[in-house]
Amino acid sequence: MTTFTLTQIATALGATLEGDGDIEVVGAAEPSSAHRDQLALAMDPKYADGLAKGRAEAAILWQGADWRALGLKAAIFVARPRYAMSGLTTLMDPGPEIEAGIHPMAVVHPSAKIGDGAAIGPFVVIGRDVTIGDGARIASHVSVAEGSTLGRNTLLLQGVKVGARVVIGDNFIAQPGCVIGSDGFSFVTPEKSGVENARASLGDQGEAAQQSWTRIHSLGGVSIGNDVEIGANSAIDRGTIRDTTIGNGTKLDNLVHIGHNVQVGDDCLLCGQVGIAGSSRIGNRVVLAGQCGVNDNIFVGDDVIAGGATKIFTNAPAGRVLLGYPAVKMESHIEIQKAMRRLPRFMKSLQQDK
Missing domain, CATH: 3.40.1390.10 (MurE/MurF, N-terminal domain)
Known part of the structure; x- marks a missing residue:
C-alpha cells in the first residue's frame, strides 16, 4: 500500500x-x-x-x-x-494493473508495430499494420483493427473496440466498452423517401410507399487528437468519405454518440447521453450537458454552453448559452417556462371574464 x-x-x-x-x-x-x-x-x-x-x-x-x-x-x-x-x-490513483510486455494470451499480427514500454493484456487482438505508441497500456479483451494508430501513453481499458483506419493521438484514455470507428449509420432509398419529403415540406411525407433501405459504407476513419478521453460505452462512427474528428483535449462522458463525419473541436466537454448527428460541426470549448442532442449538418460555434436535455436544431452562434427544446437562449427559456406556468391561471381568468 x-x-x-x-x-x-x-x-x-x-x-x-x-x-x-x-x-x-x-x-x-x-x-x-x-x-x-x-x-x-x-x-x-x-x-x-x-x-x-x-x-x-x-x-x-x-x-x-x-x-x-x-x-x-x-x-x-x-x-x-x-x-x-x-x-x-x-x-x-495507482491506475489499472496491466503487466508490462505482451501477455502470452494476446494475439498480435506480425506486421503490427509495438512501441517501447507498451503493456498488452490477455485476450487482446492487434490487427494488421497497427501501430501502438510508446508506453501504451491495453487492458484485457481489447481489439484494435487493421491500419489503426495509437499514440504514446494510450490507455485502453477493458473491452474497448478500435475499428479500422482510426488514428489516435498521445495520452488518450478510453473507458471500458467504448467503440471507436464503427460504421456510420448511413442508409438511402432508391426513390425519395418519406423522411426526405417530410423534411422538405416540414410535415408532409407524400404518398405512402414501401421503403427499402440500402447501406452507404463508411470509407473514412476516425481521427482523434492529443489528451482526449472517451467514456464507457460511448460510440464514435467512422466518416463516410472523410474522417470523423475529435480535437485536442476534448472529453466525452459515458454513453455519448458521435455520428459519421462529425467534427468536434478542441477542449470540448460532452456529458452523458449526448448525441451528435452526422456531419455536424462543433466548435472549440463547447459544453453539452447530459442528454443534449445536435441535429445533423449544423454548426455549433465556439464556447457554446447547452444545459441538460437541450436540443439544437439550427446553427448556434459562438458564446451562446442555450437551454430547452428547441434550443433558445437560456434567459428566454426561463421566461418561457415562467409564462407556461402562468397559463392555467391566465386561461381560467379569461373564462371568468366571458
Missing part, C-alpha cells in the same frame, strides 16, 4: 502546508468517515462538523480555517478546492 506524506501532497498540489508535514496517509476520505491514516477532504466550512465525527489527523481545508481548533495535527490549504482534487486524485 502506497503512503504519502503531507509534504509530498502539498508539493504536488502547489498548496500551503501548516503543521506536521511528516504525517503519512494512504488515501483520502470524507471528513465524517475518515480514519487516522486518511486525509479528510473538508474544503468548505459546511464540512467542519464532519471532522469531529471522523478520526483524521490531517485535512485539506478552506482558506482561513483554524486547523488547531478543529483538532487536527496538520492542514493543507488550496486556492481552488475542486481543482486541487484533480492533482490529489492523480497522485493517489
